Amino acid sequence: MEPSLDILSKEDVKKCINAEVLMEKLEFALADYSKGEDGGTQQPLRLTIPVDHYKGRQFVMSAFSQRENALATKVVGFYPENKDEPTHPSDIMLYNPLNGSLQAIMDGTVITEYRTGLVSAIASKHLANPTSKILAILGSGVQCTGHFNALSLLYNFDDVRIWNINIQSAEIAAKKLGKPCRVCTTAEEAVKDADIICTVTSTSTPVLNKDWVKPGCHINSVGAVKPKWQELESDLMRSSVVYVDSKEAACQETGDIIISKCEIYAEIGEVINGQKEARWHETTVFKSVGKLSHKKYIFIKYLNKLIYLYSQL
Ligand SMILES: NC(=O)C1=CN([C@@H]2O[C@H](COP(=O)(O)OP(=O)(O)OC[C@H]3O[C@@H](n4cnc5c(N)ncnc54)[C@H](O)[C@@H]3O)[C@@H](O)[C@H]2O)C=CC1
Numbered sequence: 001m002e003p004s005l006d007i008l009s010k011e012d013v014k015k016c017i018n019a020e021v022l023m024e025k026l027e028f029a030l031a032d033y034s035k036g037e038d039g040g041t042q043q044p045l046r047l048t049i050p051v052d053h054y055k056g057r058q059f060v061m062s063a064f065s066q067r068e069n070a071l072a073t074k075v076v077g078f079y080p081e082n083k084d085e086p087t088h089p090s091d092i093m094l095y096n097p098l099n100g101s102l103q104a105i106m107d108g109t110v111i112t113e114y115r116t117g118l119v120s121a122i123a124s125k126h127l128a129n130p131t132s133k134i135l136a137i138l139g140s141g142v143q144c145t146g147h148f149n150a151l152s153l154l155y156n157f158d159d160v161r162i163w164n165i166n167i168q169s170a171e172i173a174a175k176k177l178g179k180p181c182r183v184c185t186t187a188e189e190a191v192k193d194a195d196i197i198c199t200v201t202s203t204s205t206p207v208l209n210k211d212w213v214k215p216g217c218h219i220n221s222v223g224a225v226k227p228k229w230q231e232l233e234s235d236l237m238r239s240s241v242v243y244v245d246s247k248e249a250a251c252q253e254t255g256d257i258i259i260s261k262c263e264i265y266a267e268i269g270e271v272i273n274g275q276k277e278a279r280w281h282e283t284t285v286f287k288s289v290g291k292l293s294h295k296k297y298i299f300i301k302y303l304n305k306l307i308y309l310y311s312q313l
C-alpha cells in the first residue's frame with residue numbers, strides 16, 4: 001500500500017500550534033544547533049535564489065534532527081512588495097528520515113510567524129532585563145503580531161509602542177493586538193526608554209539608531225535578510241553585545257553583520273548551553289536571519305504528531 005500523504009492548509013496548521021510547547025522545543029533546537037556535530041543536527045546553509053526580475057527571492061531550507069527524528073525542507077519567498085498575497089509565502093515538506101519518502105506538505109506561513117517571534121522571545125528571556133516593562137515594535141506586518149504574542153508569554157508589558165513607516169498600517173496592527181498600545185509617529189519616539197525593542201521591517205536602510213536606545217536594553221532584529229540591507233545603524237551594532245541564531249548564516253546573509261563589521265559575541269544556542277555568558281545588563285542585539293530550518297521541522301514533527309491525532313477525529 002502507498003504511504004498516505006497529509007496535506008495541511010494554513011487553518012489546519014493553526015489548529016495544531018501550541019506556542020508554549022513550541023517555545024520549549026525551539027530552545028532545545030537552538031541549543032543542539034550550537035553544539036555542532038554533537039547536537040545531532042544536519043543543516044547546511046540555506047539556498048537563496050534571487051528573483052530580481054520580480055523583486056523577490058526564494059530561500060530553500062533543509063535540515064535533519066536526530067532528537068526529533070525529523071527530516072524536512074521549508075521553501076519561503078521574500079516578496080516585500082506583495083499586496084494581496086503574503087510577503088513571505090511558504091510551504092513545508094516533511095519526509096520520513098528512514099527512507100526519504102514524503103509524508104506531509106503543509107502551509108509554512110503560520111509556522112514562520114510563530115517560530116520567528118518565539119525565537120526572539122527565547123533570546124529576550126536570556127538577554128533582556130527580567131523586569132522589562134516597555135516594549136517597542138518597529139514594523140507592523142506579520143512579525144509585529146508574532147513578536148507581540150510570543151513576548152507576551154514571558155512578560156507583562158505595561159507600555160507597548162508600535163511604529164511603522166506607514167502609520168495606517170501601524171494603526172491596523174495595533175487594533176489586532178487586542179491590548180492597549182500606542183502608535184508612534186517616529187521610531188525614535190517609539191523606542192525611548194524601551195526595555196525590549198523588536199525591529200521587524202522590510203527596510204533596506206537602518207530604522208534604529210544608537211543614540212535613541214536606552215543603555216542596557218535588548219533588541220531583537222529579524223529584518224534585513226540581504227547582505228546589502230541593514231535594519232540597525234552600524235554604530236549600534238558595533239557598540240552592543242551581538243548574539244545571532246547562526247554565525248555561519250549571519251555572516252553571509254545580513255548587512256547588519258556584514259556592513260557594520262561588528263563582532264559577534266555568541267550564538268544564542270551557546271548561551272542556552274552555558275558556553276557563553278548572557279550579558280543582559282549591557283545593551284544586547286539578537287540578530288536572526290531564520291537560517292535554522294531545523295527549528296521549523298521541530299515544529300513540523302510536533303505538528304505531524306498532532307496531525308496524526310487530528311486526522312483520527
Ligand atoms: N529572521 C527571521 O527568522 C525572519 C525574518 N523575517 C524578516 O522580518 C521582516 C518582517 O517580516 P514580516 O512581518 O513577515 O513582513 P511584512 O511584509 O508582513 O511586514 C513588513 C513591515 O515592514 C514595513 N516596512 C517596509 N519598508 C519599510 C521601511 N523602509 N522602513 C520601515 N518599515 C518598513 C512594512 O510597512 C511592514 O509593516 C522582513 O524583513 C522579513 O524578511 C521574516 C521571517 C523570518
Ligand SMILES: O=C([O-])C1=[NH+]CCC1
Nearest residue numbers: 076112225289290291
Ligand atoms: O526563516 C524564514 O522563514 C525567513 N527568513 C528570512 C525571510 C524568511
